[in-house]
Amino acid sequence: MPIQTEHEIHGRRRSRNIGLGLVLLCFVALVFGLTVVKVRQGGLIEGYDHQPRVSLTPLEPEGEAE
Amino acid sequence: MTPARSDISEPIAGKMADINAYEHTPEAQFGDYVALLKPRVMSLVVFTAFVGLWVAPGPVHPFIGFCAVLFIALGGGASGALNMWYDRDIDAIMNRTQSRPIPSGRIEPTEALGVGIVLSVISVMMLGLVANWFAAGFLAFTIFFYAVVYTVWLKRWTPQNIVIGGAAGAFPPMIGWACATGGISIESLLMFALIFFWTPPHFWALALFMKEDYHNAGVPMLTVTHGRRSARRHIFAYTLVLAPFAIWLGLTSVGGPLYMAVAVVLNAMFIHGGWKILQRSEDQAIADGYAVEKRVFKLSLVYLFVHFLALLVQGWMGGW
Numbered sequence: 001m002p003i004q005t006e007h008e009i010h011g012r013r014r015s016r017n018i019g020l021g022l023v024l025l026c027f028v029a030l031v032f033g034l035t036v037v038k039v040r041q042g043g044l045i046e047g048y049d050h051q052p053r054v055s056l057t058p059l060e061p062e063g064e065a066e
Numbered sequence: 067m068t069p070a071r072s073d074i075s076e077p078i079a080g081k082m083a084d085i086n087a088y089e090h091t092p093e094a095q096f097g098d099y100v101a102l103l104k105p106r107v108m109s110l111v112v113f114t115a116f117v118g119l120w121v122a123p124g125p126v127h128p129f130i131g132f133c134a135v136l137f138i139a140l141g142g143g144a145s146g147a148l149n150m151w152y153d154r155d156i157d158a159i160m161n162r163t164q165s166r167p168i169p170s171g172r173i174e175p176t177e178a179l180g181v182g183i184v185l186s187v188i189s190v191m192m193l194g195l196v197a198n199w200f201a202a203g204f205l206a207f208t209i210f211f212y213a214v215v216y217t218v219w220l221k222r223w224t225p226q227n228i229v230i231g232g233a234a235g236a237f238p239p240m241i242g243w244a245c246a247t248g249g250i251s252i253e254s255l256l257m258f259a260l261i262f263f264w265t266p267p268h269f270w271a272l273a274l275f276m277k278e279d280y281h282n283a284g285v286p287m288l289t290v291t292h293g294r295r296s297a298r299r300h301i302f303a304y305t306l307v308l309a310p311f312a313i314w315l316g317l318t319s320v321g322g323p324l325y326m327a328v329a330v331v332l333n334a335m336f337i338h339g340g341w342k343i344l345q346r347s348e349d350q351a352i353a354d355g356y357a358v359e360k361r362v363f364k365l366s367l368v369y370l371f372v373h374f375l376a377l378l379v380q381g382w383m384g385g386w
């Protein structure tokens with residue numbers, strides 16, 4: 001069977017290939033948007049586990065600490 | 067030693083047959099993969115999870131809220147794909163499900179299993195990164211509950227399948243709440259109870275007028291195992307159990323006058339519908355083509371949607 005540049009199967013799979021491509025593009029855009037939002041919000045956030053970053057938290061005045 | 071001609075041609079002939087079969091297999095389109103995720107069930111998941119997130123105390127960035135609901139829905143879709151993979155044999159028997167992607171031959175069972183597992187992992191991991199790991203763990207548990215506890219263990223074993231399995235459909239508002247608060251509270255538990263106790267009368271009303279499907283597939287629906295009289299009694303009993311939880315939700319921090327008014331009216335209507343189903347004999351139902359049962363089934367759809375819509379509007383207006 002000769003190998004064709006455009007096999008008939010490419011036509012049959014066009015819809016799902018385009019759909020999957022769009023889904024992947026949307027996923028990339030989503031992760032990018034999330035990164036922007038998380039970075040803007042997360043001034044006091046450290047690393048992957050979303051824990052407050054102790055080194056960045058404001059020091060409490062000594063009188064209030066007790 | 068040179069192999070005989072038949073030894074060479076047989077594998078080639080086999081491969082050619084494979085190629086021909088491959089070319090004549092119905093090709094799955096993108097919509098078939100979407101159908102694999104049960105979009106109608108996903109729409110309920112999206113709506114209830116969104117309401118759970120919306121009414122929860124504490125601000126959530128709109129984009130983070132959008133992504134959280136999206137991945138909760140994806141998790142719900144993934145469990146739908148796993149359900150379709152496991153139930154492919156009974157789906158092929160029931161009229162309602164024969165045209166699904168696996169029984170119709172458009173998607174291979176193993177492919178559906180792969181899609182279900184991959185999307186489960188992606189949705190749980192992404193929800194953990196987007197919101198918090200408590201909500202992600204809750205989503206993972208929900209997928210496990212629907213795909214394993216309901217689909218594999220309960221559905222073909224007990225007529226109480228949809229009672230216990232209904233919990234899977236009731237978790238999304240709790241997950242939405244958990245995305246905003248990182249935990250569970252009485253409000254989220256009552257939203258769970260609202261869907262949990264709504265599920266049995268909703269499905270048994272459907273089973274009353276879709277009787278042949280479940281019977282042919284051998285699914286132990288209450289209507290098949292205990293008879294239709296028993297199913298009618300159960301429907302009415304569950305509408306009575308459901309009402310206090312719906313009203314109680316109106317007395318919490320997410321309730322208010324609007325929600326309470328809606329809940330009182332809808333529960334009165336639902337109990338009345340359950341009572342009418344209880345009063346009817348099978349002969350009466352057959353005579354009018356299950357008109358009352360169909361009406362109560364439609365009412366059950368409106369019941370759940372309007373309750374959550376009222377919560378949404380009440381959250382926007384402010385509560386008590």
